[in-house]
Amino acid sequence: MIPMTKLKSVEAFEKSVKNKFNLYNSLFLNLPYSRIENVGMLIPILYHAGNEGLNAGQDPKQIIDGFFATQTNLKTEKEQVDFLFRVIQYVERQVVLFDSVEDAALPGIREMGDDLSIRDFFHQFAQSENLNEIVDKLSTFSARIIFTAHPTQFYPPRVLDIIAKLRKLINEDNISEIDLTLQQLGLTSLLNPEKPTPLDEARNIIYFLRHVYYDAVGEFYKYLKNAIKDRSFENHNVVKLGFWPGGDRDGNPFVTSEITMAVADELRMSLMKCYYHDLRKLEHQLTFRGVESEIKKLREKIYKAMFDASRKIKNEQLLNPLNKIRETVKSNYNGLYLDELDSLIDKVKIFRTHFANLDIRQNHKVHLNAITELLKQNGFIKTGVDELKEEDLIRILTSEIITADPEKIEDPLIRDCLLTVGLIKEIQHKNGEEGCNRYIISNSEDIYAVLFVFALIRWFGKYENDPAVDIVPLFESMDGMDNSETIMRKLFSNQVYRKHVECRGNKQTIMLGFSDGTKDGGYLKANWSIFKTKERLTAVCNEFGIDAIFFDGRGGPPARGGGKTHRFYAAQSEHIANNEIQLTIQGQTISSKYGTKPHFKFNVEQLLTAGLYNTFFNHKNAISDNDRQLISDLAEISFDKYVALKNHPLFIPYLEKMSALKYYGEANIGSRPVKRGQSKKLELSDLRAISYVGSWSQLKQNVPGYFGIGTALKKLEEAGRLDELKHLFSDIPFFKALMLNSMMSLYKCDFALTSYMAKSDTFGDFWQILNDEYTLSKEMLLKISGFEILMQEEPISRNSVEIREKIVLPLLIIQQYALQKIAGNAPNRPVWEKIVQRSLYGNINASRNSA
Numbered sequence: 001m002i003p004m005t006k007l008k009s010v011e012a013f014e015k016s017v018k019n020k021f022n023l024y025n026s027l028f029l030n031l032p033y034s035r036i037e038n039v040g041m042l043i044p045i046l047y048h049a050g051n052e053g054l055n056a057g058q059d060p061k062q063i064i065d066g067f068f069a070t071q072t073n074l075k076t077e078k079e080q081v082d083f084l085f086r087v088i089q090y091v092e093r094q095v096v097l098f099d100s101v102e103d104a105a106l107p108g109i110r111e112m113g114d115d116l117s118i119r120d121f122f123h124q125f126a127q128s129e130n131l132n133e134i135v136d137k138l139s140t141f142s143a144r145i146i147f148t149a150h151p152t153q154f155y156p157p158r159v160l161d162i163i164a165k166l167r168k169l170i171n172e173d174n175i176s177e178i179d180l181t182l183q184q185l186g187l188t189s190l191l192n193p194e195k196p197t198p199l200d201e202a203r204n205i206i207y208f209l210r211h212v213y214y215d216a217v218g219e220f221y222k223y224l225k226n227a228i229k230d231r232s233f234e235n236h237n238v239v240k241l242g243f244w245p246g247g248d249r250d251g252n253p254f255v256t257s258e259i260t261m262a263v264a265d266e267l268r269m270s271l272m273k274c275y276y277h278d279l280r281k282l283e284h285q286l287t288f289r290g291v292e293s294e295i296k297k298l299r300e301k302i303y304k305a306m307f308d309a310s311r312k313i314k315n316e317q318l319l320n321p322l323n324k325i326r327e328t329v330k331s332n333y334n335g336l337y338l339d340e341l342d343s344l345i346d347k348v349k350i351f352r353t354h355f356a357n358l359d360i361r362q363n364h365k366v367h368l369n370a371i372t373e374l375l376k377q378n379g380f381i382k383t384g385v386d387e388l389k390e391e392d393l394i395r396i397l398t399s400e401i402i403t404a405d406p407e408k409i410e411d412p413l414i415r416d417c418l419l420t421v422g423l424i425k426e427i428q429h430k431n432g433e434e435g436c437n438r439y440i441i442s443n444s445e446d447i448y449a450v451l452f453v454f455a456l457i458r459w460f461g462k463y464e465n466d467p468a469v470d471i472v473p474l475f476e477s478m479d480g481m482d483n484s485e486t487i488m489r490k491l492f493s494n495q496v497y498r499k500h501v502e503c504r505g506n507k508q509t510i511m512l513g514f515s516d517g518t519k520d521g522g523y524l525k526a527n528w529s530i531f532k533t534k535e536r537l538t539a540v541c542n543e544f545g546i547d548a549i550f551f552d553g554r555g556g557p558p559a560r561g562g563g564k565t566h567r568f569y570a571a572q573s574e575h576i577a578n579n580e581i582q583l584t585i586q587g588q589t590i591s592s593k594y595g596t597k598p599h600f601k602f603n604v605e606q607l608l609t610a611g612l613y614n615t616f617f618n619h620k621n622a623i624s625d626n627d628r629q630l631i632s633d634l635a636e637i638s639f640d641k642y643v644a645l646k647n648h649p650l651f652i653p654y655l656e657k658m659s660a661l662k663y664y665g666e667a668n669i670g671s672r673p674v675k676r677g678q679s680k681k682l683e684l685s686d687l688r689a690i691s692y693v694g695s696w697s698q699l700k701q702n703v704p705g706y707f708g709i710g711t712a713l714k715k716l717e718e719a720g721r722l723d724e725l726k727h728l729f730s731d732i733p734f735f736k737a738l739m740l741n742s743m744m745s746l747y748k749c750d751f752a753l754t755s756y757m758a759k760s761d762t763f764g765d766f767w768q769i770l771n772d773e774y775t776l777s778k779e780m781l782l783k784i785s786g787f788e789i790l791m792q793e794e795p796i797s798r799n800s801v802e803i804r805e806k807i808v809l810p811l812l813i814i815q816q817y818a819l820q821k822i823a824g825n826a827p828n829r830p831v832w833e834k835i836v837q838r839s840l841y842g843n844i845n846a847s848r849n850s851a
Contacts, residue, residue: 009109010795016105018803020170021098027175028097028182029090039086043094043810045071046087050813059756060816081831084814085838091811092842093185096159098807099591099845100166102800107598109796115566115602116609118227130616135228137615139235141580143607145594146242146359146551147208148586149201155591155845157207159190164211167596191841198255202245202263206270208590209355213241214274216600218347223601236349239604242438243267243356244584249416250363250442251688257419264358264427264435265309271355272306275318278344285337286329294325312430315352322348354435358427360420361440361474367452370414371397374459378402385448393448397455398496406460421460424469433468440511440551444473445480447490454497466503472551476513478521481533484510485540492544501546509582510537511551519689522642522708523745527738528635535575548577553584564741564794565593565603569610571733574618581607586690621733630716630724631735637715638708641773645707646684650766657823658754658763660815661695663837698843700753700812701770705745710777713784725784739781740793746778747790747801753812756820808846815839 029040046067053063064084074080118138125131155163162185169178196204217239225233246263249255279299286295298321305311322345329338368385375381375396385393396402406418427436439457441449450473457467475484488510491497501508512533518526534550541548554565569581585594594600614621623631645651655661684692696703716725728735751774757767778790791798818835826832 006795010799012109013105013796013799016108017102018799020105021101021803024097024101024170024178024182025094027179028094028186039083040090042071043087043090046810046813047806050809054750054752054755054813057755059820060753060813061756061820063813064817077828081828081835084817084835087810087814088835088838088842091808092190092845093182094807095804095842095846096163096185096190097166097182098803100163101170103163103596103599104167104170107602110602115606116613118224118605118609118612121609121612122227122229134612134616135230135233137612138224138228138238138608139233141608141611142235142237142240143604143611144240144242144357144551144580144582145604145607146244146582146584147205147356147590148584149198149205149245149248155190155204156192157204158188159185160207160211160591162188164596198246198252198259199262199266202243202266205243205245205590206266206355208595209241209267210270210274212595212597212600214271214347214351214355216597217241217350217604218343219597220601220604221346221350222343236346238608239350241356242582243358244361247358247436248361249420250361253413256416257423260358260360260420260423261427264431267355267358268353268431268435269306269309271351271353272302272313274351275344275348276302276306278347282337282340282344285340286325286333288329288333288336290328290332291325294321294328297321313353315348315432318348318353319345352432352434354431357434357438358431358436359438359440360424360436361442362417362420364441364443364445364449364452366413366417367441367456368448369411370417370456371448371452373409373411373414374402374404377404394451394494397448397451398494402455402459404459418456418460421456422462424457425462428468437468438470438472438509440472440474442474442476442513443480444475444487445477445483447487449473450487450491451494451497454500466500470504470507470509471500472509472511474511474513474553475533476520476553478525478529481512481529484533485536488537488540492540492546498544505547506545507547507549507579508541509549509551511553513553518704519684519687519692522639523705523742524709524712524738525635525639525642528631531573531576531734534577535573538575538577541577547579549580549582550577551582564737566606566610567733567737567740569607570613571621571737572614572618573621573623573734578611578614578618581611623732623734627728627732627735630721630728631732634709634712634716637712641708641711645703645769648766648769650763652684654763654766655692655695658699658757658819659695660698660819660836660840661691663833663840664691664694694840694844697748698812698815698840700748700750701774702745702749703770706742706777707770707773709739709742710773710775710780713780714776717780717783722784726786729784739785740791742777743781743785743787743790744794744797744801746774746781747798748805749774750805750812753816804846808843811839811842815843 029043049067049071050060050063053066058066068074068080068083072083074083121134122131125134162181166178166181166185169181192200220239221236224238243263246255246259249260276299279295279302283292283295283299286292298318301313301317305313322341326338326341326345329335329341372381372385375385376383380396381387388396404418406415406422409415409418421439424436424439439453441453444450450471453471454467457463457469457471461467461469473484473487475481488508492501492508512530520526521529534548537550538548565583572578592599593603693704713725716722729739730736751771754767755771758764758771760767782788782790785792787793789798791801815836818832818839821832822829822836
């Protein structure tokens with residue numbers, strides 16, 4: 001039975017989302033396109049034919065060919081291909097329309113929900129001694145949201161502007177203007193004409209910084225202060241923004257030191273434009289003698305820094321005049337417009353001169369090559385670092401001084417690596433230390449992952465004293481996580497590195513990669529391993545008197561650490577450090593969860609309340625030894641099932657020949673290649689998680705989000721442990737969070753779309769393995785949860801998924817139709833490949849967390 005609060009939310013969703021979308025969609029479907037009439041009117045007919053056809057066991061080729069024969073007069077292949085492209089265009093825009101309608105309605109729907117707010121916490125503890133403890137926690141706690149450049153968020157600014165306009169008009173019910181805007185949308189290209197550069201990607205995210213997050217963070221901070229009702233409260237780091245575009249060069253040869261500097265400049269100059277805009281508004285309000293002139297001087301100084309990358313402006317050069325103005329207004333002008341002035345001062349304290357913290361990330365293998373080259377040049381080795389004893393290598397890395405001219409290094413990756421290390425201090429000089437003070441090492445599997453970078457920063461970072469850089473190992477493979485405790489213990493036991501951590505405030509940030517972890521170990525095993533790894537690393541840090549800060553590399557879908565973020569963080573155990581929440585936000589998650597001010601403020605508040613919940617209620621997250629063993633048993637069984645699938649001789653061929661994998665790299669979505677390395681042969685270890693998970697999503701099979709769970713649950717049920725499994729689901733928040741996320745993955749599956757593959761001589765048996773595990777996983781999750789349907793506790797999300805899947809069904813059938821044509825060696829192969837490539841975009845955006 002649905003609780004009353006959720007029932008009201010469902011009714012509101014029906015009225016303000018589903019009904020409105022149907023209304024505006026009817027206008028949209030009448031929009032004309034050149035060369036083909038009534039395309040929009042035929043889309044519902046195509047959907048009906050596709051839905052009925054799949055249910056009747058038809059394959060996509062039979063559905064599309066039958067549709068052309070019975071519903072159109074399109075006889076030639078050129079006419080039919082043209083029609084299919086138009087359908088794709090329509091579906092892409094229907095997705096944009098639904099996004100706009102849903103985004104406009106969600107703030108109102110959420111007010112009817114039961115999500116905890118900051119105010120709820122204060123109300124709950126109003127008469128409790130814990131009230132001061134909550135304020136104390138918020139005074140030191142923070143949520144850092146790191147925006148990445150992964151290639152699944154590709155709307156150009158012109159389209160984002162249309163979406164923002166549509167949201168506003170929908171809230172106003174301005175049908176005539178909505179009609180005009182839909183016509184504009186219909187004639188506006190949604191795609192990039194060519195592959196974006198890393199700088200283009202950075203500017204796309206900076207669009208959100210300028211137009212959403214600048215005001216949203218400021219408004220949220222004001223809301224937080226009002227909720228706390230404590231004038232002495234001050235924590236301008238409670239919400240921090242991180243930035244990877246232009247700094248993340250792992251596997252992306254197009255990110256160079258020049259790009260990194262350009263992005264740092266772009267961040268700073270964009271922030272100055274925001275400050276300038278606020279000052280202009282204040283200038284019209286603070287029209288007082290002795291104030292006007294001060295505002296004008298500051299505005300002119302900022303104006304010069306808005307367009308000239310060589311101009312530096314320090315944080316105190318902003319704050320000092322603003323504080324002086326504040327004193328004058330307060331003393332001489334009755335504090336008029338003081339709230340507006342204080343809002344700007346708070347923003348300057350939050351964003352300073354950097355806007356967002358630009359992280360540097362590179363793969364450990366590149367650092368190994370750089371260290372090897374430098375040690376060879378300086379006579380320490382002849383060929384490789386393995387010539388040295390461990391203690392000698394560690395001594396060189398922590399104590400020796402090595403010099404080299406980066407410009408004279410022939411290898412471009414090594415040269416850029418050294419130049420980038422030298423660039424960090426320069427960025428700090430221009431943007432402040434927080435502008436760039438973290439170096440993240442992918443593929444960290446031993447102590448040298450950290451010490452190589454520590455040495456490079458010592459040698460090329462241009463620091464007189466201890467480097468003002470946090471070195472962050474990223475443990476993402478099963479081996480890396482297994483070794484992480486030993487690695488960090490060794491590092492903390494090294495006096496030189498321990499001194500560095502002390503200089504960095506006795507804090508150690510450790511990143512854990514959900515995406516590659518899941519690709520490596522399967523969904524349940526990876527998430528359980530990360531959970532236990534965090535517990536072990538917390539204990540090690542506590543042992544050395546260091547605050548552990550965990551940085552989660554999370555993607556959009558459950559298979560990459562996504563899903564319901566609040567639920568995940570609220571379910572962490574009392575043995576996991578809860579000093580700060582840090583997570584990557586990428587792809588459609590940027591626009592779907594943080595793309596508007598209401599969305600941003602809601603989801604940031606949910607992160608903070610998750611941190612509070614985990615502080616004051618973490619006893620509810622306790623997992624007994626028996627329950628831990630049960631989860632471990634499930635994880636191992638599911639891992640064995642997943643590994644057997646990965647080792648199946650048809651696993652890689654299936655992805656190469658039956659999915660849209662290869663077309664991710666050909667689409668103008670992102671600058672980064674779909675796989676690491678230059679090998680022509682596809683290896684799973686080289687394949688990026690984003691294209692790996694995305695390919696399963698395009699197939700509507702979502703294998704990484706659940707595969708092995710059904711088998712594991714069934715095996716323990718057969719062992720007579722069903723009641724224990726039901727207990728895990730009902731009483732262990734962490735386990736329930738994982739299972740609910742898997743339910744979302746399963747709900748987004750549609751094996752009927754690819755059921756024709758069961759007849760394939762080559763891949764029929766392999767497809768059946770996938771289908772059987774899907775069916776079993778669905779059956780067992782319903783059994784242990786007691787649900788009648790998947791996502792039963794999340795009716796709003798379920799309804800949203802249902803509408804989105806309905807919108808994109810014609811597009812998915814067209815994609816499979818084109819793949820069938822390619823597999824059958826049909827003429828005009830480039831045309832069919834183009835259809836597959838174009839079909840990616842709409843499905844990615846409709847799913848909102850598909851990759």
